[in-house]
Amino acid sequence: MIVVTGATGNVGRALVTQLTADQVPVRALTRDPTRAGLPAGAEVVRFASVAEPAAMAAQFAGATALFLHVAAGGEHTAELLAAAREAGVRHVVVLSSIILDDDGAAEHPIHVMHARLEQQVRDSGLGWTFLRPGAFSTNSLQWVPQFRAGDTVRWPFLQSVTSPIHEADIAAVAAVALRDPEKHAGAVLSLTGPTAVTAEEQILAVGRALGRDLTVVEIPAHEVTADMFPHVPPGVLPALLESFGAAVDSEPDLTTTVADVTGGPGRTFEQWAQDHADDFRGA
Numbered sequence: 001m002i003v004v005t006g007a008t009g010n011v012g013r014a015l016v017t018q019l020t021a022d023q024v025p026v027r028a029l030t031r032d033p034t035r036a037g038l039p040a041g042a043e044v045v046r047f048a049s050v051a052e053p054a055a056m057a058a059q060f061a062g063a064t065a066l067f068l069h070v071a072a073g074g075e076h077t078a079e080l081l082a083a084a085r086e087a088g089v090r091h092v093v094v095l096s097s098i099i100l101d102d103d104g105a106a107e108h109p110i111h112v113m114h115a116r117l118e119q120q121v122r123d124s125g126l127g128w129t130f131l132r133p134g135a136f137s138t139n140s141l142q143w144v145p146q147f148r149a150g151d152t153v154r155w156p157f158l159q160s161v162t163s164p165i166h167e168a169d170i171a172a173v174a175a176v177a178l179r180d181p182e183k184h185a186g187a188v189l190s191l192t193g194p195t196a197v198t199a200e201e202q203i204l205a206v207g208r209a210l211g212r213d214l215t216v217v218e219i220p221a222h223e224v225t226a227d228m229f230p231h232v233p234p235g236v237l238p239a240l241l242e243s244f245g246a247a248v249d250s251e252p253d254l255t256t257t258v259a260d261v262t263g264g265p266g267r268t269f270e271q272w273a274q275d276h277a278d279d280f281r282g283a
Helices: 010-021 053-058 071-088 110-124 138-148 167-179 197-208 238-247 258-263 269-275 276-283
Strands: 002-004 025-031 044-045 065-069 091-095 127-133 152-155 186-190 213-218
Touching: 002 010, 010 025, 010 167, 010 238, 053 071, 053 091, 065 071, 065 167, 071 091, 071 110, 091 110, 091 167, 110 127, 110 138, 127 167, 138 152, 138 197, 138 269, 152 197, 167 186, 186 258, 197 213, 197 269, 197 276, 269 276
Parallel strands: 002 025, 002 065, 025 044, 065 091, 091 127, 127 186, 152 213
Antiparallel strands: none
């Protein structure tokens, strides 16, 4: 049995879908099972916090591996890991961040958060595999309101270059590590998409997936509003914009980890746009 936290998130949902498709027993933890909408083959269970010690222990019963999202345990990650280990879990695959590959970013809020998570896992006594993905292709869903409002998309640092990764590729690597923990024990896997693209190229790729001719307008950083980045905590936004500026006309490192681990090619951003076209169309 594999337990998946953050099961209704982008990566968690893809992971549950892939595991159930392969008929791997999976227990999906979520705050509201009635609204999860997960595959019928998954055992969907309400996530129990440290305030419910018996229920927390029960959600790991019979499991040998755990997929851990940074938000799952929060300030009580150590207790969650202890409960998992006590129940019989032996290996944890952690969704971390590629920012930890950059020692120069040690003060960045995202670096601090994930470094703490990784250290708690190291201290837990469990076997572990760390997944460090770079920019998520799903971050592009922040453009949904603008796409639904019309054919003009306003954005800062249009020539900022990233190598966004499809959530299904992160999930595919996680699935391999969860199913073969001995081979991947102690591995730190940095994950990127297969190609580098600018923010403008991503916007236009979504437009092509929708069959729409877009106008893309670059705006200065001081015109950015928090609602343009709904997935980003307000305190993190200034650092994020700074990183976008630093990435203009850059050449980001590309990894082959997805192909190396899964045996299949990584999905391009163009494919991600096609897979998510309906999300931009709306009702």
